[in-house]
Amino acid sequence: MMGTSGGSEEIIILSDDEDDKDTSCLIVEVEAVKKTVGVLPVSPQDEDLVVTFSRRPDVLPHARYDCPIHPFMPTDCERTAPMANNELICDQCFCYICDKLASLCGMWCCSGACHCNSHNKSDFWNDVRNTALLGELQRFNLTLSEVDHHLRNADTMLQSFRDELSALFSSIPLDQAMLPDYNINQQDLSSRYGPVLECVTLFLNKADKKNSRAAAIMHLGAAEEFMRHFQVLGFMGSSSAATTSETIIMLLHRVISSVQRRIVMGDITPLFMQKLQTFYQNRICFPADMRPLKNRFKCFIFGRNLSPVFCSLTIRPWQDVLLVSVLKGQNVSGFRKDKGKKDILFETISVVLLRTELLQLQSRYRELCRYLRVVLTDNTTLYQHLQDLIPFFKCKLGEFGSALESLFPPASPPASRFTPPIFLLYLRIFETATAPRLTVSQPEQLCFSGASWEPIKDAVPLKRSELVKFALKAQRCSLPVGSDPQCWASLLKVVCSPHGSPTALPVPSQQFLHESRDAVIDLLNQQGYNIQISRCFLKTYPDQALLLLVTGALGVRILQGSFSPALPVLHAYKDNLWAFQWLCEGMTSSEDRLKSFLKEITQESSNT
Known part of the structure; x- marks a missing residue:
């Protein structure tokens, strides 16, 4: 670089070669650049602007640790006394634990609690907050974001139910609960445990009126309570109480059936469903002789086989990969390989019935036919009734040709189980291209006389010759x-x-x-x-x-x-x-x- 003295211009040569005509020589001329600062002209409107009033901005409601007025000193789990000036509050400070104004918190500076020290960066205080705000719902491992006013109301009702049930069981002397067989009769059982069963039944009736998530929580919470109390009394192991034990099992059956219905028919997410299943597995205590039956499909009580009592909450969500592929027609076998394991579409008959009901209500008849063809279940009789409805569902799609094929397959044709009313129903469907508006689970329900008939979309009545062929086949x-x-x-x-x-x-x-x-x-x-x-x-x-x-x-x-x-x-x-x-x-x-x-x-x- 060569430079000149004074205010003369500088020329920078980026080369060690004296030949400035060579391509490796670059000459940069530096010129002074005058910087101009833009100044906005003063307008007449600015001359008339006068500030007449000002105030500080409003402070919105906030947790104490976010207060802009009083500094906060965070600690992990300090409860004995307020740290620094943590007890100081402004008008908008909220208690992080109680979720209400700090001025209304009774534990703000209470030794051993000191809610004024709470903040959201501490796992300890987060657990305290969840316990305080979730109440009984914490047993279901729910988060605050999952809790709405329906669940809070369910929590309140569960707490009241627990207190009432505890009082009723406390009124039963422990020695009377375990009387030997010769000292007890049906009248004594009814008078002793009748109020308990009535209390549980009334609570379950109230739960049935709630929305899906709240009803499921209330049913499982109630099941945990009455199963725990009966185990404490030793009631479930007493052979003298077999009759009342069956009533208790029927209550449990009602609980499981109701929760199954909410899971399948309601708007319960897979994550929420998983939490319900975990609660059922870990919190509801079965007697020792019944624990192996907790997830089986039939319960045997004291050597007697009751009508099917479904005690399983293992249900596939609607988003399940195998179930979705079957409904969409991408899987016609009903099984798939998942990480080397064979995943089979097997569901209890109660779940199959619920899915059948919902798909009918949603007019998803094509998906319903695909599902009923491949799903495996535990009750062949009820499953046969559902499969016999496939021709009817195809009629609802307007596919009369396919419906006829489904009625007369080579093996075990549904038409072989026709009754005269069912035959007359299909004859009317094929002749008029109309169908009854019904939700059914067995063929006999198709003959409900009060059903309204409506035209089938895009359906064309069968030709008379095809109608005669159908009738003669059915008669054979x-x-x-x-x-x-x-x-x-x-x-x-x-x-x-x-x-x-x-x-x-x-x-x-x-x-x-x-x-x-x-x-x-x-x-x-x-x-x-x-x-x-x-x-x-x-x-x-x-x-x-x-x-x-x-x-x-x-x-x-x-x-x-x-x-x-x-x-x-x-x-x-x-x-x-x-x-x-x-x-x-x-x-x-x-x-x-x-x-x-x-x-x-x-x-x-x-x-x-």
Whole structure:
């Protein structure tokens, strides 16, 4: 670098080469840069601005350790006396423990407590705060952010229940609670423990009216209390109290069933559900002889098998990976490999019933069908009832073709368990493309007479030929359906008029009537549930052909044995007496059965 003296400019040469024309030589010229400071002009409005009043800003409510007026000295767990000036407060200081104004805190400077020293950086004071604000809810390992006014109300009710229950148990002498068998009878049991059971029942009734989370907390809290008290009395181990013990187990069953319902049907998060499950596992004490049954699905009390008592709270959340994949149709096997372990979709029947109910209420019928196909459960009878509803759920989707396939699978078809009312229900669904608005768990509930029927979205009624095929298949599958005159009469009403018209069908030619007899016999002689109606049979007189097919099947049924009442069948033909005559002509091979059938009609007509 070369420089000049005085105020002359400086030239900086970044090179040791004297040839300044070389590319390695860089010359930087430095010029003086005048800095200008912007000054805003004074406006006339500024000249008129005058400050007439000022005040200090308002101090918002705050914890004592955040007070802007009085300094705070934090300590970890000092309770004996106030530290430094921690007891000093302003008008807006709150007690961190009590969550109220410090001036209202009774333990602010109390020796052994000293809430004035509390702050949020200490684990000790945080535990004290949680205990004070959570109350009984701390046993559920809840955080303050999870607690709302519903849970606080539940906490208050639980504390009151505990006091009342303790008073009732205290009134029972310990020696009376463990009387031997020969000193106790049912009347003594009722008078001694009746108030206790009544108290528990009333509390559970109140809990049922709360929202999902509060109800679950109240039920489990109540279960902990009454199970603990009965264990202290030695009641559960006394064979003399078997009858009342069953009542206690039924109360426990009610608790578990209610909590299961809240978990599945309510808005309980997976984290909250996990805390409920942990509380159930760790806090509710079962008698020693029943501890292995705590998570089993049936409880055996004193060697007697009660009706199924579900004592498990192990429930998959709706967000469970396997459950979600099944509902979305991504998993059709019901199991997956998770870190080398096989995860199987197995749930208690109570949970399966609850999921079935909720999915129906949400009109998620497709997901419900997927779920019912693959889930495994512990009650095969109730599970069979649910699976028999899959065709109905498919009808609600408007998928009549798929519903028919579900009714007649090769093995154990649901149609084989049809009753006449269920058959008539499906016949109406397929004919009208409407369905009852119901939430059901077994097929018999579909026949509720008070249900309102509504159109099925995007559904198209079955063609008449498909409707007849369905009916004939169902009659083959189910003996009660094939033997019921009302089922035959309803089917005849469908095929006795042209597409719902009240008029009778035109009488076909004699040649067609003659040729149809052999064709009908061939169709009815088809084996199995799969009945195929040829196009040529329906070509000339399609409506009349279907009527003759149903009439031919009816004739076969009448020839098999007694058929009563017969009059509804005759009325179903309306003005199509030519078809009834065709029926009678086809039964001439068994004159005794024909005469018996006609005699039955005559007697029924004379009695009406």
